[in-house]
Amino acid sequence: MSAPPAKSRSESAYVREAKVVPGGSMRAAQWFKPHPPYAARGEGCWVIDIDGRRILDCANNFFSLIHGHAFPPILDAVHRAMAGGTAFGLPTESEILLAETLAARNPRMEQTRFCNSGTEAVLSAVKGARAITGRERIAKFEGCYHGAYDWMEVSLDPSPANWNDESCNPASVRSNAGVPESVLRETVVLPYDDPQRCADILRHEGRTLAAIVVDPLASRAGTVPMSKEIVGVLREACRRDGILLIADEVISFRLSFDGASRSFGLEPDLIATAKIIGGGLPIGAVSGSADLMSVFNHAEGKPKVSMGGTFSGNPLSMAAGLASLAHYSQSAIERLNGLGDRLRNKVRDSFSAAGVAASFTGMGSLFRLHLGGANVTGYRTAYTSPEKTQLIRRIQFAMLEEGILLTPNCSGALSTPMTESEISLIADKLVAVVAKQVA
Ligand code: PLP
DSSP: OOOOOOOOHHHHHHHHHHHHSGGGOSSSGGGSSSOOOOEEEEEBTEEEETTOOEEEESSHHHHTOSSOBSOHHHHHHHHHHHHTOSOOSSOOHHHHHHHHHHHHHOGGGSEEEEESSHHHHHHHHHHHHHHHHSOOEEEEETTOOOOSSGGGGBSSSOOGGGSBOTTSSBOOOBOSTTOOHHHHHHEEEEOTTOHHHHHHHHHHHGGGEEEEEEOTTOTTTTSOOOOHHHHHHHHHHHHHHTOEEEEEOTTGGGGSTTOSHHHHTOOOSEEEEEGGGGTTSOOEEEEEOHHHHGGGOGGGOSSOOOOOOTTTTOHHHHHHHHHHHHTSOHHHHHHHHHHHHHHHHHHHHHHHHHTOOEEEEEETTEEEEEESSOOOOSHHHHOOOHHHHHHHHHHHHHHHHTTEEOOTTSEEEOOTTOOHHHHHHHHHHHHHHHHHHHO
């Protein structure tokens, strides 16, 4: 009888980790069957696992790496900062530079306060909006993710059975155990792709709302651009009812030099960013006009929102963020977005030539695979049944076997070290894998 195949180092690591970490890892490991590859190191757009396998990284740490791994200018900047100490109970000049950089890229980011994650950025913006307006309720779009925070964990992934309330509006549904019932009453859920219903809901609820949180290229709502009609509805409701608009650009900031909002016609009051503005280190930021951002200014002695944090504005994240943005110039963005366009066109053309019932959404450097023939316009058309979710996971895993890392819902993000050759590789492998799996 032949001996059972030797365990890979990744498999052994996973077995060990599952004993001390619920779910087997912090890194969405539960979606990788039978186990995730463990990363040893990264080089540009490649990650090398502890078994020595080179994997093309389209997950880019949940889209936070715009320059891939170990980008020399970021490493140099972090090494220099680290040599002088990692954190102080004092400000450093680097936080001024990063706030100035954001203000120079986007006039709506006149002032900024840093924190350590996108979740914190959105929750701080929401608290700020409540303090400014004196209202408590907020609105968000169905299926849209804005971090791990009670109000934002409403209706992340409702199934068709609980899509509607009694008046056929999107119901506020708890998506995470531990979210209090009261939060459901304080969170109004809007449809991402139904302007008429969105307008009706806002006409009814608008005057109770402190803020509407919006990501105009929401990944869980399909990675489809928000329509001009919805944008128009939001502008009108905010103006009419004094609601603040919070743009969650935690991912979508990468779409253009000044972020996502302006090109979509949104006029946000507060902007939450994170991910690429930290160059691969933990970061979050809330930005807005000096007038609105004064809600975070304790020096004025009025009742204000406290937005502190032991590592907020730490010099390592600031240094990495400065280097990341310095190399994410207009021309670098255009080149990367061009690669994204070519990838989407190549995959779409191949799907239609091969008669594969799948679509490929996205914009700029972001993309997502959908199975079936539906025209994906938002959360409900992007919704995957449990069976379809299994198929998506099988495709993700088959892609990994082919040496390409996607996120668990088969979305991905490009990074600046990628070239036409990586684009062809992703397109060819994806089309072949999808054709085989859906055949
Ligand atoms: N907002 C959006 C749109 C996100 O995609 C994410 C994370 O993926 C967050 C907020 C939360 O950011 P973080 O994971 O840094 O807390």
